[in-house]
Amino acid sequence: MDIQTFIETYAVARKGSDCLKWDALQERFGAEDLLPLWVADMDFKAPPAVEKALIQRVRQGAFGYSQNLPDYFSAFAAWQKKRHGITLESNWLRFSKGVVESIYHLIQIFTAPGDGVLIQPPVYYPFFNAVRETGRKLVENQLVQSADGSWQVDLAAFEKQLATGNVRLFLLCSPHNPVGRIWREAELQALFALCEKYDVLILADEIHQDFDFSETGFVSALQVAEGHFQERLVVVNAPSKTFNLASLLHGHILIPNHELRECFDQKIKPLSQSENNLLGQIAGAAAYRDGEDWFDAVKQVIWENYRYLRDYLVKTTPKIQVSQLEGSYLVWLDLSGLGLTDAQTVEKFIKEDCQLAVDFGSWFSAESSSFIRLNLACSPAVIKQACDRLATGALKRQLSAKRQIK
Ligand SMILES: Cc1ncc(COP(=O)(O)O)c(C=O)c1O
Known part of the structure; x- marks a missing residue:
């Protein structure tokens, strides 16, 4: 099954279905209108x-x-x-x-x-x-x-x-x-x-x-x-x-x-x-x-999402470091190149400047506060939107830093 057919057949709007990822944003992140790429589950129906x-x-x-x-x-x-x-x-x-x-x-x-x-x-x-x-x-x-x-x-x-x-x-x-x-x-x-x-x-x-x-x-x-x-x-x-x-x-x-x-x-x-x-x-x-055919197709979607995100960020926002994805559908990004190192600043940047909900690095280790984890098990359209928001947020941050220097 090709990626497009998989998305058309299995992508599902989960908002409003008591789903943690989409419906608990206010409770977990203090804002409802974020694009969610946190918690490790998929925005896809299970195998038929x-x-x-x-x-x-x-x-x-x-x-x-x-x-x-x-x-x-x-x-x-x-x-x-x-x-x-x-x-x-x-x-x-x-x-x-x-x-x-x-x-x-x-x-x-x-x-x-x-x-x-x-x-x-x-x-x-x-x-x-x-x-x-x-x-x-x-x-x-x-x-x-x-x-x-x-x-x-x-x-x-x-x-x-x-x-x-x-x-x-x-x-x-x-x-x-x-x-x-x-x-x-x-x-x-x-x-x-x-x-x-x-x-x-x-x-x-x-x-x-x-x-x-x-x-x-x-x-x-x-x-x-x-x-x-x-x-x-x-x-x-x-x-x-x-x-x-x-x-x-x-x-x-x-x-x-x-x-x-x-x-x-x-x-x-x-x-x-x-x-x-x-x-x-x-x-x-x-x-x-x-479920094997379904699984092979979802794996392809995840890999393509990863490839898109990695290539897009390398091209537009190389200060964000994308870890190599060998296993899982979770990608680990380092924002320290943007001057974001402590947990509070990273959280503010992701929620306010990028309007995203992610798993914050500080949840995984006190020493990882400059990192975020994104969930790739979603439609390519969501990944594209997330990439745009990260790139735009980073650009705004760089411009405002330059203005402050002047
Ligand atoms: C490494 C790891 N173990 C366990 C779990 C959760 O497993 P369960 O939902 O069966 O408790 C996750 C979910 O993200 C995970 O990443």
């Missing part, structure tokens, strides 16, 4: 197979207690095998209401209050909350930017944190939101070898795994060194990012190690007693089974 499966189930009309779908695993595992070459075993799988909830649970199950949990900022901000709000110690290993602008792990600093920070769990974001990295297998292997050396559990959040624009390809933590680290590994993911199903509240926890699984099954009891989400499973299974 999802709508069909949900309608069929809803028409039946009874919503009493349900069992897990017997064919869910085969649809999920076939997707993982075909798209990523990952071999899953059905007994590894547990369901959850979402990846963030799983992270809160897994931290509580596999660490004790006061234990160190290592994260690598700038990173998805609920990671900070999950560590703090469960009473664990936040250990931060900042990613570093190399001369070519790419984001890297400081391995020596990582080891130092493991050696001194009483770290029991490493929370990996792979692909990495917000910097858009797809970690190479060698990078993951180096990190995991240190986790092995210091006996640290790895919790890998792979929710963005399907949005892979890298040359080398996404490698799951499950696959590193031919599965060598599976014994100290839990992976969380979901169909929600891939197929735009976030409000159906359904995710996966994969635990290859038998003892870790037994521990999880015991300790989850006081944390969660609710049933699994039937509609989330129905939607996920239908999407994994019949």
Whole structure:
């Protein structure tokens, strides 16, 4: 399917549908008339197979207690095998209401209050909350930017944190939101070898795994060194990012190690007693089974949006640095070249001069306040408008700076 056909078929006006991205602007940003490019979901309808499966189930009309779908695993595992070459075993799988909830649970199950949990900022901000709000110690290993602008792990600093920070769990974001990295297998292997050396559990959040624009390809933590680290590994993911199903509240926890699984099954009891989400499973299974053409088309739209934004900004506003997009549909922009460095000035510029709603860099790390994160999973028309607003805002800012100098 070409991009134009995809947009004509699936782009949907979400404003007025109680959607967080478009309808909570006043509440979240203090202004209603901003163009929203924040929160990671899509302005597209889910694959038609999802709508069909949900309608069929809803028409039946009874919503009493349900069992897990017997064919869910085969649809999920076939997707993982075909798209990523990952071999899953059905007994590894547990369901959850979402990846963030799983992270809160897994931290509580596999660490004790006061234990160190290592994260690598700038990173998805609920990671900070999950560590703090469960009473664990936040250990931060900042990613570093190399001369070519790419984001890297400081391995020596990582080891130092493991050696001194009483770290029991490493929370990996792979692909990495917000910097858009797809970690190479060698990078993951180096990190995991240190986790092995210091006996640290790895919790890998792979929710963005399907949005892979890298040359080398996404490698799951499950696959590193031919599965060598599976014994100290839990992976969380979901169909929600891939197929735009976030409000159906359904995710996966994969635990290859038998003892870790037994521990999880015991300790989850006081944390969660609710049933699994039937509609989330129905939607996920239908999407994994019949959503591939839709997904390949949405990936193209995202890539074209990225290419347009990058080329447009390079041409018109080179002082805004656009990070390389390898993974996810979120692009990370550095505004420090415009003289915007502190959180307040960036926020004022984005909201007042550009009339945009974005995820601010300061949400992802105190050291990223000059950055913003934009969501590319929308119509090209929205991206074009956002680019114009950024360029115009930057120009106005430069002109007013010149006037002040005179
Ligand atoms: C890295 C990462 N993990 C988890 C989530 C959210 O997952 P869920 O909605 O299943 O809690 C997001 C959403 O943006 C994300 O970027």
